[in-house]
Amino acid sequence: MLELINVRKTFNPGTVNEKKALQGLDIKLNEGDFVTVIGGNGAGKSTMLNAVAGVWPVDEGRIILDGQDITALPEYKRAALIGRVFQDPMMGTAPNMWMEENLALALRRGSRRGLRWGISKAEREMFVEKLRTLELGLEDRMTAKVGLLSGGQRQALTLLMASLKKPKLLLLDEHTAALDPATAAKVLEISDQIVRENNLTTLMITHNMSDAIKHGNRLIMMNEGRIIFDVSGEEKKNLTKAQLMELFAHHSGTSLESDQVLLSK
């Protein structure tokens, strides 16, 4: 479904701030894979997602999604194939626009935007139905400006927006990191629900190792711009945090005292 072949990206090349963020990244996702991504700070997790989303062009390598080489496609064109939720709840929605307007914009991802009316009655009803399944009471606030919603509500809305027009790939970039634990759990639950219902191929970055083990069918660990570890199926299900840390130490050549080190590295 998604294939990255020898992808490289260096930020600020030739300066003191040079950062080799991706150093020959290779990965292949199968259709329906729900992959959790872990790794220390600066391991290249977000950079990988941004490379796939097309936030900037990569230096080298190829990105193939659904059989199509998207390496040279700008971000807004790739959006037709990709749904995204960001770490910052402010980033995924238009705060000055109504909730139903945000949803209507998302429904048209990948379509030509012409002079037809921006939202139809049937769509409005469909949005209410979909919002009801989130069980956040959002269905009663269709004409509230999204800027008035809480962080958790916005992330839930962004999730719905990312899946409204079924994408080939869903990118979740630490989308619960800015939320309190209870809200984060609820948003993760919604994420699971949406991925399952739509059978979405998904890449989810998380800083929480338990979440990484609990969710998805496959787990990858990144270090210094490469994937150092990739498990799926039964082997992934039976992973423990201790094993993960051991694996990290083994593959990265550093030993770890606790998961705190992994988080802050």
Next chain:
Amino acid sequence: MTVTAYLASLNILRLFKNMPGGIAQGIIWGLMALGIYITFRLLDVADLTVDGSFTTGGAVAVMLILAGQNVWVAMLAALLAGILAGLVTGLLHTKLGIPVILAGILTQFSLYSINLRIMGMAANKAVSVDKFNLILSSRHVPSAILKGILIALALISFFYWYFGTEQGCSIRATGSNPNMSRAQGINVDSMKVLGLAISNGIVAFAGGLMAQYQGFADINMGRGAIVIGLAAVIIGEVLGRAILGKKLNFFGTMSFTVLGGAVYYLVVIVVLWLKFNSNDLKLFTALIVALFLAVPYLKEQSRSSFRALKRREDSKNA
């Protein structure tokens, strides 16, 4: 001059006589402010092209009318000229990476030369309502007000429709959150260019109306248009919120923008009637706009600033 002598010299009848003319001119400025509303409020950019494109609209309209063209054809040409000006600013910004404020200043600056060329190197071109069939004129103020209102209603209805369409929503989304817009497949650069083009088209159209109303196009007629437009937008918002409150929708906001232009110009008329020097008008306008732009910030500051915190603490301890 003593105060009584000054007051005695003020003729209230003259004020009333000048008011209708002020309303008519204010409505035309209000129409221009609709264009500024699109960039300033919907796209979230301050576009300084308008000082030039307003004049361009006036110059193009007057020259074509003088050449014997139908007045509506002339207005259409003014609209297109403005769209072109906005296009230039938009492309300078998106294709060449020039900050939008600077891009606007560059276009506006270059338009001075272009406007002079349009007017055949004259700084001023008169168009007489006696010789030509103009849309409106200061010679027939009541009809000018009526036509101004009709044009305003037509424009507002058009925008109400347009910004509700898929394309219009994309422009609004771009102004609200460009990141989200890109992630939803919107070509943010194209939407900025489109918004700037539409905005300047409307501004130039208003310039064409103003030139007809005052009976001439002048190379300096657009000077300060951005400030007057902002004044109209802000006055309109304050009035709209005060009168309609939460019921203020997009249609209402735009209507109040035009009304804001009229109110602004009525204030000008009153200030002039009070015998202030007309050369000081720009200073007054700038002060008023600065004040209104500052109000939301100052309100927020008075609620949550370190100084306010200290004041609260001090009064608690006192």
